[in-house]
Amino acid sequence: MSSGTARRRMRSAAWRISCWATVAFACGTLAVFVFLHRFVASDMQRRSDEWLAGEVETLGDVAERTPKNALYDRVVGEVAELAEREVSNRQSSAGQAGAPVFFLQTGGDGSLRLWVGAGDGALYQQALRAAAILPGRPTDLRVTGVAIPFRVASDALDDGSHIYLGLSERDELRVLNKLRLRFFLLWLLLVLFGFGIVFFTTRRMLGHVRKITEAASRIGHSDLNARVPTTRRNDEVSQLAQTLNVMLDRIENSMRQLHTITDALAHDLRSPLTAIRGKLEISLPAVAREEDAEPIVAAIEELDRLVDFLNKSLDVAEARADALRIRRSGIGLCELLRTMIDLYEPSLAEKGIAIALQCEDEVKVFADAGLMHRMIANLLDNALKHLPRSCQVAVAARADGDRALLIFEDSGPGFDPAVLEHVCERRVKGRNSDGRGLGLAFVEAVARAHGGTVTAQNRQQGGARIEVSLPVAAADRE
Amino acid sequence: MRLLLVEDEIDIQRFLLRSLEEAGYKAEIAADGKTAQQLAVDGRFDLLIVDLGLPDMDGIDLILRLRQLGVRAPVLILSARRSVDDRVRGLEQGGDDYLTKPFALAELLARLRNLLRRNLPAQAETTKLRVLDLELDLLRREAARGGRHLQLTQQEFVLLEYLCRNAGRVVTRSMILDQVWGMRIQPDTNVVDVHIYRLRGKVDGDGQQPLIRTMRGAGYVLRDR
Known part of the structure; x- marks a missing residue:
């Protein structure tokens, strides 16, 4: 995986959702464990305290009943060793360094009377004295030199002596440590697993949404037949897709209605116009004298202009409704401009207008060739019709990020400030214009149908500037 | 037919x-x-x-x-x-x-x-077009009228070639735009006419019989008689 896709993945919504879900999940499971851990630890302590209490009581009994003779030490010591062995049996971890249990008896004067256990009894006695353990309440005890604390229960005997029974917390701590380690591993596994599941399910689901978005953006002005993909499941995403498709059905339907209307209108006007044009044309050769032919010729030319006007009007109307039918192919703007300028240059030169093309690198757009031709022809026709003599026109095409810019600048009088704001609307024209006010409206309509824009303004140094911005062709569509 | x-x-x-x-x-x-x-x-x-x-x-x-x-x-x-x-x-x-x-x-x-x-069997592609005293060499892209070499631009040559191929028949402005410039547009200005005037200035020299005729309301004809 390249770092680019990794970075893109980390910016995705699926990643963010899974991160937050994982944090919540991890915190939740951690809290459960802390609770469990505390419960287990206190339960283990309760059990060992109970055992200690029982043993201390027994030992106290034995110590009290055993006559204080030479055998006393042995009898009490053996009972204490029995308790130690019991612990060893119960918890199979004995035999390691340090005994799990110690027994200590102090005399009424505080001297060490009996010591059963590993190591030096005096150290334990010192620690016990410092801890001041009360009878009947088991307490933790740390002994210098011994790493693991003891749980100690004590009992006061009638003869003023104290007995202490200590149980190493080693096993308890080991169990808890093991529990913690296992839980941690399990927790890590669960969190990673949970993250994975959340990430992949959300990515899958959002993948459907992305597919819908992609499909919906593809369904542009020209491709209304396409539908967004639906899944068989009846979840929210699938409902979204279905709703979108229903909406598209409706849009397509109204588009078709609009096309039917404009087609019918065009048809009903064009058929009689065809007949009129044909009749006029047929009557031409019969007219002997040039002066007699003039009105017929003028009528034919007027008729052609009318047809062009009709076509443009319907195109503008359809484009305004985002319903202009376009057929895209890859077009090099510079090459097209060169051809068009080549076509218009003689006419412009005859009017004393100089035209220059600035086009360094080819700019490709994915557009309808016929409409592009007509759009540029319109812009050049505009220059030819409206510019006074000895003006300059500068045409430029260049790519600006993902936009292809087509810029027409001239040194003429510029737009009438009164109409500048609305110059791209239908029937808007300057005071001195003799056109029908469709030219720039058509340019705007074509740009709009291709997902572009047109800006018309007056340059500070005088003259007009028209900028057509179109999306650059994606490399894979050429 | x-x-x-x-x-x-x-x-x-x-x-x-x-x-x-x-x-x-x-x-x-x-x-x-x-x-x-x-x-x-x-x-x-x-x-x-x-x-x-x-x-x-x-x-x-x-x-x-x-x-x-x-x-x-x-x-x-x-x-x-x-x-x-x-x-x-x-x-x-x-x-x-x-x-x-x-x-x-x-x-x-x-x-x-x-x-x-x-639908007719393909004819051998000619390399020379001849209409009256106008001669076009399609390989060398050269044109001459009555032996006089014509200085034509690339575009003018293509335009004259199209007229020659349709000699004696009317070609309209939109046909010229379609065939010579490869675009179906309807300019509301006289762009094609100016190209024809320029070409005519070169083809129909002083004292020669005009070859390119304007058919008002229809288009242009290169005379072949």
Whole structure:
């Protein structure tokens, strides 16, 4: 995986959702464990305290009943060793360094009377004295030199002596440590697993949404037949897709209605116009004298202009409704401009207008060739019709990020400030214009149908500037 | 050459019939799809002119059915619709042609000739064109009139070549734009005329008989007589 896709993945919504879900999940499971851990630890302590209490009581009994003779030490010591062995049996971890249990008896004067256990009894006695353990309440005890604390229960005997029974917390701590380690591993596994599941399910689901978005953006002005993909499941995403498709059905339907209307209108006007044009044309050769032919010729030319006007009007109307039918192919703007300028240059030169093309690198757009031709022809026709003599026109095409810019600048009088704001609307024209006010409206309509824009303004140094911005062709569509 | 004109508008039928006959074609008329089907299957026509908006069926369906019935003649489709339907484009790729209404008669005749020529055995590609005293060398891209070399730009040469290939016939401005510049546009300015004036200035020198004639209301003709 390249770092680019990794970075893109980390910016995705699926990643963010899974991160937050994982944090919540991890915190939740951690809290459960802390609770469990505390419960287990206190339960283990309760059990060992109970055992200690029982043993201390027994030992106290034995110590009290055993006559204080030479055998006393042995009898009490053996009972204490029995308790130690019991612990060893119960918890199979004995035999390691340090005994799990110690027994200590102090005399009424505080001297060490009996010591059963590993190591030096005096150290334990010192620690016990410092801890001041009360009878009947088991307490933790740390002994210098011994790493693991003891749980100690004590009992006061009638003869003023104290007995202490200590149980190493080693096993308890080991169990808890093991529990913690296992839980941690399990927790890590669960969190990673949970993250994975959340990430992949959300990515899958959002993948459907992305597919819908992609499909919906593809369904542009020209491709209304396409539908967004639906899944068989009846979840929210699938409902979204279905709703979108229903909406598209409706849009397509109204588009078709609009096309039917404009087609019918065009048809009903064009058929009689065809007949009129044909009749006029047929009557031409019969007219002997040039002066007699003039009105017929003028009528034919007027008729052609009318047809062009009709076509443009319907195109503008359809484009305004985002319903202009376009057929895209890859077009090099510079090459097209060169051809068009080549076509218009003689006419412009005859009017004393100089035209220059600035086009360094080819700019490709994915557009309808016929409409592009007509759009540029319109812009050049505009220059030819409206510019006074000895003006300059500068045409430029260049790519600006993902936009292809087509810029027409001239040194003429510029737009009438009164109409500048609305110059791209239908029937808007300057005071001195003799056109029908469709030219720039058509340019705007074509740009709009291709997902572009047109800006018309007056340059500070005088003259007009028209900028057509179109999306650059994606490399894979050429 | 026998043509079948399938068109329901009587006005259009009438002037088309007249101009087709003037151009030397024999044409029969069918006003609806059913008649057209019978006539086309029975009679042997060299070419069909079919209007898309017929009263009883869609013109394209008619063409497709005729193709199924074994009618091989090329078709010139006339359409008053605004946009060119995908099926029309399909037919166009299959060797047929279309023309949107309203059209110039010269353009209709030019397209007819093109379609009929496609069905003839291919002629050896000429390298030289000669019209009266005008001579074009297509390989060296050179033109001369009466032995005088003409200084033409690349574009002017292509334009003159197109006129020569259609010598004696009217070519309209939109035909010139389509064939020479490769674009179907309708400029509302005199761009084509200026190119023709320039070319005429070079071809028709002082004292020579003018070759390029303007046919008002129609287009231009390169005289061949």
